[in-house]
Amino acid sequence: MPAQKPSLKSKVAAKAPLKAVQSPAKKAVTTKAAVGRSPAKTDDGVPLSTIIRRRIQAKKARFHANDNIAQFMQPGDLEGLVDEVAVKMQAVLESLVIDTESDHNTHNTSQRVAKMFVKEVFNGRYVEQPALTKFPNVSHLNELMIIGPITVRSACSHHLCPIMGRVWIGVLPSKESALIGLSKYSRLTEWVMCRPQIQEEAVVHLADMLEKKIRPVGVAIVMDADHFCMQWRGVKDRDSKMINSVMRGAFLKDANLRREFLALMDRR
Numbered sequence: 001m002p003a004q005k006p007s008l009k010s011k012v013a014a015k016a017p018l019k020a021v022q023s024p025a026k027k028a029v030t031t032k033a034a035v036g037r038s039p040a041k042t043d044d045g046v047p048l049s050t051i052i053r054r055r056i057q058a059k060k061a062r063f064h065a066n067d068n069i070a071q072f073m074q075p076g077d078l079e080g081l082v083d084e085v086a087v088k089m090q091a092v093l094e095s096l097v098i099d100t101e102s103d104h105n106t107h108n109t110s111q112r113v114a115k116m117f118v119k120e121v122f123n124g125r126y127v128e129q130p131a132l133t134k135f136p137n138v139s140h141l142n143e144l145m146i147i148g149p150i151t152v153r154s155a156c157s158h159h160l161c162p163i164m165g166r167v168w169i170g171v172l173p174s175k176e177s178a179l180i181g182l183s184k185y186s187r188l189t190e191w192v193m194c195r196p197q198i199q200e201e202a203v204v205h206l207a208d209m210l211e212k213k214i215r216p217v218g219v220a221i222v223m224d225a226d227h228f229c230m231q232w233r234g235v236k237d238r239d240s241k242m243i244n245s246v247m248r249g250a251f252l253k254d255a256n257l258r259r260e261f262l263a264l265m266d267r268r
């Protein structure tokens, strides 16, 4: 961390979501990039996303940007969604008046962006939670554990701009807590972060999950991140960061424990 003034922002301003991103052209234009790929539609022309949406709605489940919908996905759906998004992404490029036919750099951009969204940066919406091996707390450890910094990459759900940061997790296990392997903290964190969301909700979500899995006496999470929607667009403030924390159980009640965690977190 730089030693100069910490420019903490309690809230990332994002008033006007981009209209163009919200509704990319209703009529999906079939383009060169999409030709020869599975159309991601049923015989009667229903898009795959509509089919998945109907499965979710039938169960009255939520499908916000940061919700995981893996239980509604069937084999092959991930590839089908890549194809559907690619067609619609191509329409966005066309609406941006980019000549993707003669500009070789943008020739397969729609396909690349679709694959990046579905299989990489938003993949945490579509795949199951990583399996966690739990170990019984045989030595009855009840000392503070700190895991971090875990590098995290996410995207804001307002602009789909990257959020790049680090997370520290503090766990105070009880003698009865199940322990999970250290690498699993990273896996779990990545799974939660690979969705469009806002940072405040991401850390709460992560804390909820760890509480449920480990049943610790306390859990603490600190996330420190750069928000590209403040740096690349908007106020173009390159130094602004957002730091937020969640303290649960013992970390909330015990000021000494909280201080110990914050002091041991290596925020260089």
Ligand SMILES: [Zn+2]
Pocket (backbone or CB within 6 Å): 014, 156, 157, 158, 159, 160, 161, 229
């Ligand atoms: Zn944003």
